[in-house]
Amino acid sequence: xxxxxxxxxxxxxxxxxxxxxxxxxxxxxxxxxxxxxxxxxxxxxxxxxxxxxxxxxxxxxxxxxxxxxxxxxxxxxxxxxxxxxxxxxxxxxxxxxxxxxxxxxxxxxxxxxxxxxxxxxxxxxxxxxxxxxxxxxxxxxxxxxxxxxxxxxxxxxxxxxxxxxxxxxxxxxxxxxxxxxxxxxxxxxxxxxxxxxxxxxxxxxxxxxxxxxxxxxxxxxxxxxxxxxxxxxxxxxxxxxxxxxxxxxxxxxxxxxxxxxxxxxxxxxxxxxxxxxxxxxxxxxxxxxxxxxxxxxxxxxxxxxxxxxxxxxxxxxxxxxxxxxxxxxxxxxxxxxxxxxxxxxxxxxxxxxxxxxxxxxxxxxxxxxxxxxxxxxxxxxxxxxxxxxxxxxxxxxxxxxxxxxxxx
Numbered sequence: 001x002x003x004x005x006x007x008x009x010x011x012x013x014x015x016x017x018x019x020x021x022x023x024x025x026x027x028x029x030x031x032x033x034x035x036x037x038x039x040x041x042x043x044x045x046x047x048x049x050x051x052x053x054x055x056x057x058x059x060x061x062x063x064x065x066x067x068x069x070x071x072x073x074x075x076x077x078x079x080x081x082x083x084x085x086x087x088x089x090x091x092x093x094x095x096x097x098x099x100x101x102x103x104x105x106x107x108x109x110x111x112x113x114x115x116x117x118x119x120x121x122x123x124x125x126x127x128x129x130x131x132x133x134x135x136x137x138x139x140x141x142x143x144x145x146x147x148x149x150x151x152x153x154x155x156x157x158x159x160x161x162x163x164x165x166x167x168x169x170x171x172x173x174x175x176x177x178x179x180x181x182x183x184x185x186x187x188x189x190x191x192x193x194x195x196x197x198x199x200x201x202x203x204x205x206x207x208x209x210x211x212x213x214x215x216x217x218x219x220x221x222x223x224x225x226x227x228x229x230x231x232x233x234x235x236x237x238x239x240x241x242x243x244x245x246x247x248x249x250x251x252x253x254x255x256x257x258x259x260x261x262x263x264x265x266x267x268x269x270x271x272x273x274x275x276x277x278x279x280x281x282x283x284x285x286x287x288x289x290x291x292x293x294x295x296x297x298x299x300x301x302x303x304x305x306x307x308x309x310x311x312x313x314x315x316x317x318x319x320x321x322x323x324x325x326x327x328x329x330x331x332x333x334x335x336x337x338x339x340x341x342x343x344x345x346x347x348x349x350x351x352x353x354x355x356x357x358x359x360x361x362x363x364x365x366x367x368x369x370x371x372x373x374x375x376x377x378x379x380x381x382x383x384x385x386x387x388x389x390x391x392x393x394x395x396x397x398x399x400x401x402x403x404x405x406x407x408x
Contacts, residue, residue, distance in 0.1 A: 135152075
């Protein structure tokens with residue numbers, strides 16, 4: 001890290017102010033010039049729940065045998081890193097992939113890849129397991145059915161993902177056995193991002209903001225209940241992300257386009273009321289996490305501030321290498337933000353930009369690998385986790401920060 005060019009170091013500074021603390025901790029712990037998170041052996045595996053922000057390949061296993069394949073199973077998805085679609089909603093890796101890399105772990109295996117087999121065992125998922133599914137909501141379908149909100153794809157809610165988890169545990173080890181609890185206790189448990197689709201399906205389906213805002217306490221309560229259940233199963237360290245600034249999303253900017261300039265934030269061009277909505281969700285979530293921390297003082301619950309981690313990219317895209325801009329999508333069907341709400345990325349005549357690394361938005365709702373990498377760096381090395389991840393596991397994340405800096 002000390003060898004980085006001056007300009008790269010300057011760009012990284014807002015995200016890595018804790019570097020000196022990490023260096024000191026590494027020196028004390030292993031008396032080495034360099035230190036990686038993996039060397040500290042803080043976590044031996046990752047257990048993940050959530051939606052398309054974290055799904056590493058579950059959704060393709062839920063597809064119907066006939067009909068048009070979903071957009072995320074088609075090129076150009078996956079083109080940057082994997083060079084083929086993997087079920088990830090990006091051109092490459094996701095936040096969870098970068099976290100796994102920094103832990104020295106393989107990419108987290110999707111549960112449906114092998115988890116439904118009768119012969120599954122602990123060795124199949126010794127490095128972790130991912131239950132996240134594209135399109136997943138926190139709330140169950142019945143909640144939306146009662147309110148006339150259409151869920152356009154097969155939904156595996158957070159509650160359903162927890163059912164999968166319990167089924168998984170019953171196959172690999174007796175629940176509450178030392179082996180089972182040991183697996184969970186030494187895992188970093190990611191609970192989300194989840195809840196975004198509860199709002200996406202409603203807001204982009206024409207439901208009024210006031211009604212969707214009334215969903216927020218229910219969404220947060222479900223997340224809180226899931227966290228409590230995971231703690232009871234043995235989780236010791238959980239990371240719970242908040243919502244992104246949806247007012248900066250290319251899809252939302254297209255759907256809620258306004259001629260009134262007062263609707264937009266002057267510094268970013270994002271829609272004010274949508275970002276306030278996301279902040280409302282995040283404030284309620286933080287209060288819920290504080291409540292659970294009081295009940296479980298020996299459990300570490302980390303709030304991951306996705307909102308502010310990505311806002312840096314919207315405020316100063318050029319400084320972070322996004323010459324293509326922050327608000328327009330790399331892959332889409334045209335229009336002011338390159339988003340056609342009837343022709344999603346992956347379907348003709350949509351097409352992708354030549355260099356996704358120059359864009360923050362990949363397809364209007366999801367981010368590029370380059371943006372996810374910056375967000376991950378902000379969580380792992382910067383100020384966007386509460387409590388700071390460096391205090392949970394004091395080590396220096398040299399691999400990711402060096403890679404990001406040299407790319408720019």
